[in-house]
Amino acid sequence: MTSTATDFAFLRALLYDRAAIALGEDKEYLLEARLRPVARDLGLGSVTELLDQLRRASNGTVERRVVDAMTTNETSWFRDVHPFEALRRHVLPDRIARNAARRQLAIWSAACSSGQELYSVAMLLDSGFPELDGWSVELVGTDLSSEMVERARLGRFSGLEINRGLPAASLVRYFERDGAGHRVREELRRRCRFDTFNLARPWPLMVRFDVILLRNVLIYFDNETKRRVLDWARRQLAPGGYLMLGSGESPLGLTDGYQPVTVASTIVYQAKEE
Amino acid sequence: MRALVVDDSRTMRSILSRSLAVLGAEVEEAEDGAVALSRLEAGALPDLALVDWNMPVMDGLTFVREARRRPEWRSLTIMMVTTEGEYDQIARAMAAGAHEYLVKPFTAEALFDKLELLGLAGSADGSNDAGANLAGGEESGGGR
Numbered sequence: 001m002t003s004t005a006t007d008f009a010f011l012r013a014l015l016y017d018r019a020a021i022a023l024g025e026d027k028e029y030l031l032e033a034r035l036r037p038v039a040r041d042l043g044l045g046s047v048t049e050l051l052d053q054l055r056r057a058s059n060g061t062v063e064r065r066v067v068d069a070m071t072t073n074e075t076s077w078f079r080d081v082h083p084f085e086a087l088r089r090h091v092l093p094d095r096i097a098r099n100a101a102r103r104q105l106a107i108w109s110a111a112c113s114s115g116q117e118l119y120s121v122a123m124l125l126d127s128g129f130p131e132l133d134g135w136s137v138e139l140v141g142t143d144l145s146s147e148m149v150e151r152a153r154l155g156r157f158s159g160l161e162i163n164r165g166l167p168a169a170s171l172v173r174y175f176e177r178d179g180a181g182h183r184v185r186e187e188l189r190r191r192c193r194f195d196t197f198n199l200a201r202p203w204p205l206m207v208r209f210d211v212i213l214l215r216n217v218l219i220y221f222d223n224e225t226k227r228r229v230l231d232w233a234r235r236q237l238a239p240g241g242y243l244m245l246g247s248g249e250s251p252l253g254l255t256d257g258y259q260p261v262t263v264a265s266t267i268v269y270q271a272k273e274e
Numbered sequence: 275m276r277a278l279v280v281d282d283s284r285t286m287r288s289i290l291s292r293s294l295a296v297l298g299a300e301v302e303e304a305e306d307g308a309v310a311l312s313r314l315e316a317g318a319l320p321d322l323a324l325v326d327w328n329m330p331v332m333d334g335l336t337f338v339r340e341a342r343r344r345p346e347w348r349s350l351t352i353m354m355v356t357t358e359g360e361y362d363q364i365a366r367a368m369a370a371g372a373h374e375y376l377v378k379p380f381t382a383e384a385l386f387d388k389l390e391l392l393g394l395a396g397s398a399d400g401s402n403d404a405g406a407n408l409a410g411g412e413e414s415g416g417g418r
Contacts, residue, residue: 159379
């Protein structure tokens with residue numbers, strides 16, 4: 001085995017053990033790209049040195065940074081493509097039909113990072129659902145980090161961030177140049193509200209949402225916290241509302257409050273009606 | 275997947291070819307638009323062309339226009355990969371028939387994201403479902 005292959009095998013085992021994340025065998029190309037900055041931050045000369053340190057002794061802080069670096073992918077628009085297809089084809093049409101009399105729709109991006117997920121939803125609604133004209137649409141993004149929330153509110157992104165999965169047609173339509181970077185047009189920013197929020201603490205009273213996006217968050221929690229968060233999310237969903245999780249996450253075995261529905265290669269979880 | 279990489283920089287062609295090879299693509303290269311057109315005429319039609327804008331002999335935009343005049347090449351997905359990042363240029367390329375646009379510099383992951391949008395690469399979970407059509411996708415032109 002080459003040293004890269006050895007490192008990669010070790011890393012896959014570590015991710016599986018610590019975070020129950022099964023990293024595909026074809027993801028070796030991520031190793032250097034994701035871990036080199038972590039190694040540099042810790043004053044280590046290479047990714048191999050970083051992994052050697054973990055091989056010698058378990059170190060929770062370093063492990064967490066490695067796991068985060070390998071799993072966090074927060075800068076991508078329409079992240080993973082399929083969940084947005086599920087929204088477009090099934091989830092949104094279903095909720096819009098259901099709320100036709102009230103003409104209200106509420107969507108929550110519950111770990112919004114710098115805002116790409118919520119802005120992606122806003123673009124999808126704008127371009128794909130003209131029937132929402134005249135509706136009251138609430139788009140809420142929250143994150144634990146106030147720095148992220150501030151970034152999301154500003155809606156400013158570098159060229160490299162824009163490159164991550166944003167369709168060129170959406171760039172031209174929903175952004176404007178901002179120095180060397182790009183900024184979400186005011187018209188779209190106005191529709192999105194961002195705030196700090198700790199998912200692991202009891203949730204305050206909020207509106208009930210038609211859709212909650214809670215993707216790639218549960219992986220960081222223990223089972224007890226996962227169960228609590230899933231129960232709170234169900235109570236926060238409108239009857240028949242949808243919870244969207246990351247592709248490796250599921251409420252299975254934690255709560256029976258959701259009905260899985262498969263759409264466009266994605267499983268979404270519909271809150272069971274009480 | 276079969277792909278054609280069109281760029282006058284040998285380094286850029288090699289970076290793109292290697293990235294595509296990671297996805298298991300079979301890659302051909304051309305150093306300008308005119309060479310690319312003759313490659314398309316001579317061989318089997320690839321699934322994807324990655325095309326630079328500024329090249330000698332025939333630039334990328336002219337290549338896109340020429341390729342789109344040939345109905346038998348309709349199934350060819352074209353993505354511009356260029357340093358030209360002004361919105362009016364992006365809009366011109368899309369109007370001429372490019373499906374997507376990637377501004378240099380970019381990371382391998384950004385390239386994979388775009389290919390995933392085009393239904394030409396699997397998503398992070400390893401599944402692969404072509405035909406994704408997201409915000410703004412309807413207007414992307416090119417008769418796809």
